[in-house]
Amino acid sequence: MxxxxxxxxxxxxxxxxxxxxxxxxxxxxxxxxxxxxxxxxxxxxxxxxKTEGFVSDLMFLEINGAPKKVPQFSFVNQNGKTITNKDYEGKVYVVEFFFTTCPTICPRMNRNLVQIQNTFSEFEDFGVASFTINPDYDTQDILKAYADNYGITNPNWHLMTGDKDVIFDLANVGFNIYAGENPNVEGGFEHSGNFALIDKNGFIRSRKDNFGNPKIFYKGIISEEEKQDDDGETEEISLLKEDIAKLLKED
CATH class of the missing domain: 1.20.5 (Single alpha-helices involved in coiled-coils or other helix-helix interfaces)
Incomplete structure (x- = not known):
């Protein structure tokens, strides 16, 4: 070697x-x-x-090919302050139509909304818009007492009153949520128990149904704890919470 x-x-x-x-x-x-x-x-x-530029999978409600935006509105809230749609810009919020003397569905709807309020209590960009369909009775003081009774504490939850015709138009045309007077029903008014979900830019949003179409609204009457009502309808509060969380992540 x-x-x-x-x-x-x-x-x-x-x-x-x-x-x-x-x-x-x-x-x-x-x-x-x-x-x-x-x-x-x-x-x-x-x-x-990174969340900048994030857009969730929630659908837009389109009318004639264009996404539907919340119409302009201006009412007085439970604290005597004038609230407009601009006060909700940059916030995710839930819309309901109710009245304080409602003997049937409104108490259940608002208990569910209070639970949602508490779930998102740490988010300054979350709110609720509640419009009374009985503004002749539901004055600022009545709405304030109602808010205190239900434990409404979110500063972005406005219970609003104003001209009845304008409110009915906002419900039936602006949000496509039925509301009307009917002396033959208990309480004298009838209305949908549905909630609408609005994104930070003022567009109505929702998840898809089984056919790929927007569900548009969320059932507001059945609680998460109930799971189903006597007719077999399933609760949608849990779905609404999931979708609020998605929209809060959007710009």
Missing amino acids: NTKKTNYSFIGIAFIVLVFGIIFIPKIVDRITGDDVTRTESRSQNVST
């Missing part, structure tokens, strides 16, 4: 490794600390954690 030849081979290999380190390692370091590698890694991180 030629020991001298073997030693030369080791020396040659060591020389090649040294040259590789001198030439290529600084270039690798440059790439890591410079543009290439860090830029690629930051792209992957942004995909998984």
Whole structure:
């Protein structure tokens, strides 16, 4: 065995490794600390954690091909303050139509809304818009007492009163939520027990039904605890909570 030849081979290999380190390692370091590698890694991180520009899978309610936006409104709330649709800009909120002397569905609706209020109590950009359909009776003081009785504490939850015809038009045309007077029913008024969900930009949003169409509204009468009513209708408060959370993540 030629020991001298073997030693030369080791020396040659060591020389090649040294040259590789001198030439290529600084270039690798440059790439890591410079543009290439860090830029690629930051792209992957942004995909998984960044919420800027996030849009959820909730659908828009489209009328004649255009997404439907909340119409302009202006009413007085339980604290005597004039509230308009602009006060809700930048907020996710739930819309209901009710009246304080309602003997049937309104108490259940508002207990469910209070539960939703408490679920999102830490979010300053969440609110509720409650419009009375009996404004002749539901004055500011009546609405204030009602809010206190139900534990309504969210500063963005406005119980509003105003001109009856304007409120009915807002319900039936603006939100497509039925409301009307009927002396033959208990309480003298009839209305839908549904809630509408509005995003931060004032658009009506909802999830898809089994056919891929927007559900439009959420059932507001059945509580999460009940699961179903006597007719077999399933509660949708849990769905509404899930969708509120999605919209709160949107810009």
